[in-house]
Amino acid sequence: MEEKIKIIKSQEEFEKAALKDTGSVLVFSLGNAEIQCDIKIKIKRISSKSVGLYFNKVKLLKRFDFDDIKVHAQELRLEDCEFNEDFIASFTSIRSLTIKNSIFGKALDFSTSLFSEKVEITYNDFHGLFNFSNSNFLKKLEIPDNNFNDNVDFGYCLFKDDSNFKSNKFKRGAGFEYSIFERRFFGMEIFSFENKMDFSFVTFSKDSFLTQSYFDGGLSLYSSIIKETLHITDIKVFSNNSDRETLRIIKNLFLKQSDRIQALNFHEKEMKVYEKDLIERKRTSKKELKRLEEGIEDNIEPLGNEFLEDLKSYKRDFLILISSRLSNHYGLSWWQGVKFTLFSSLVGYFVYILCHILQGNYPYEFGWDNWEVFSSSVDYTLKYYFQFLWPTHKFDFMAGVISSPLNYLIDILSRIVVGFGVYQTIQAFRKFGKI
Template identity: 25%
Template sequence: MGMIKHKIESTEAFIKLTEKKGGIYITEKDDIEFHVMCSISIKIEHFKDLTLSNITFEDDFILQGGRIENCVQIAKCTFKKRFIFGVVCEKGFWARGVVFNSYTSFVNGVFKESFHLTGVSNFGPLIFTQGKYDSFGIFESNLSHYLDFSKAEIEYINIKNVTFEKALSFTDVHIKAGAREAMRILKDQAHKYNDKIAAVDFYQKEMIALESELCSSKGKYSELFVIFMNRISNNHGLSWLRAICFTLLSGFIFFTLFLLCLDEPYYSFEWKGIEQFIEVHSMTFRYFIEFINPAHKISYMDNFSPSGWSFIFDLLGRISIGYGVYQALTSFRKYGFK
């Protein structure tokens, strides 16, 4: 026996198919293929469930208003015209094997716990603007039209095996964290369409995710050290101010250790009056300015008999200061990195 095509001609008839009180619930049946011929436009206050499977919507599907208590599940459905979904999902939203043929909007939606699209295709704009997502994921999907994340708030994002054929818009998007692969994909997409500001932001988050991965891995201490130093020295190449602070602070630390190891120091820890206090600090400042030049003479404080430890701290200071200068120069090129 072949499939029976069940046509639904009105919103009222669509609602009558509800199998659970307080929501819309249509599951896949072996012998029935639902075709919704009319526009579905529902403004809700509170639904318990929304489960749709094996349905073709020939006209608009619009659901706006209140909240849905349980996880929304949409599987093997085709939306041939507009799909507009702007509600609060208390337990998340899952779509599998869904085809969006036209304009698709989740504008102003709130998706707690999860928002996952798996095996999805879109042939019209896919809009996530001004939505709030606790966990946003797209998997195993071919997205043929552009995506817009403008002003969306995403706590965590994950993307795997997804093909983006057109541009993604990230204007004023806030993504708190995400999987490293997701950040790499978004960074590459931003580069592809010359959105350097978004690419820089995703690069930073990619490095943060990489550091988190290395922290949970054994035996990768050298890689973790490199990532850690890049973060504290210039925020992965993104902050010249942090690089300057790192250079001055590390220089001050090693300069202090250098002074403490002098055999015949010019200073004393005893109070000998304000004039000597000012004189000693003036000398210290002049010596410090010379010390933070990584090419300063090794004998520039020979009059005070540097010990062997002084020379060790002098060498470490040169390395640290030189590294900080390099990181500062790198940071000024942040919008030109590849």
């Protein structure tokens, strides 16, 4: 027979049903209950004693505030529970924490806390802020198989032992900024959707793993310190939400693992992000230049050569990147090189022929007289196109046609562009030996 659910409507009823004073420890133990009021554990009530909290199959409709303890908690164990409002337990010192098979409708806050023994958080659904920022974990941390539907904050934390974040789904990403992993970090089968997984300024002291994961919201390893190896096999990163340094770090990590194919993929992503960065920098620099020239700011210093040189540098780098992308897709596609060469040669040859026609030097007029004339004009044009396609052709390669200085100029420019296309095509065939 199923046990009847206890209905608790006040703080007094909660303490009467759950509180047990064992001498050194105040134990709050409750099972199969529904709490319909705010619960607040007060420091005056518990004095200098330690606290234990054991909830099993408890549904809490209101806020639970563990914030005022400021002393040690022996153990917190929450299993098969449901919390509709905030669960606040920040600024606490906890020996061990276990949260299993539970649902949190709003925030779970253990920020600025100390965990001296193992922490295990598994098979839960979190719909509000999950906040463990500024906390210290002295023993192993196990947080696998959870669904995080809101922001997750592990910023400025110290992890003294192994940390396992396997098989988690982060709808809005997670932040680990400035945290230190003194032992191994396991980040396998992680899925991040809307926002990025942020490991900016994080220190990985030992071999760590970020494998078989999908970062649709992006990934940041900006200024991270990797003292040994960060294994990153089989990951997908949406580059639009990732910074260039992160993509460069991942590329170099794949190279250390002798995975040139994946390194090339992230080289491509890095170049795309760099191109966007240059566009943004150029736009910002132009706005700043215009603002300075119009004298909007007070106490404007004379415009330095360094600022102008930076603007010119952005333009030069952007031109190089555009040329590389169009000609062989950053050195990765020989077919792009072939298309670029054929297209540029066709454009150059069309302008070259048009110039001759306008000068009255071309032996054929384009149009339909009869099939024989049309066929001859097409054969003549195609015959010399293939000669034009070869960058070392003679200047006067078309029989019976007198070239003007303008024709020579068009020919020279076309040779340069077509020769560049041929070179880029050859370079793309060497892509696996480039990085």
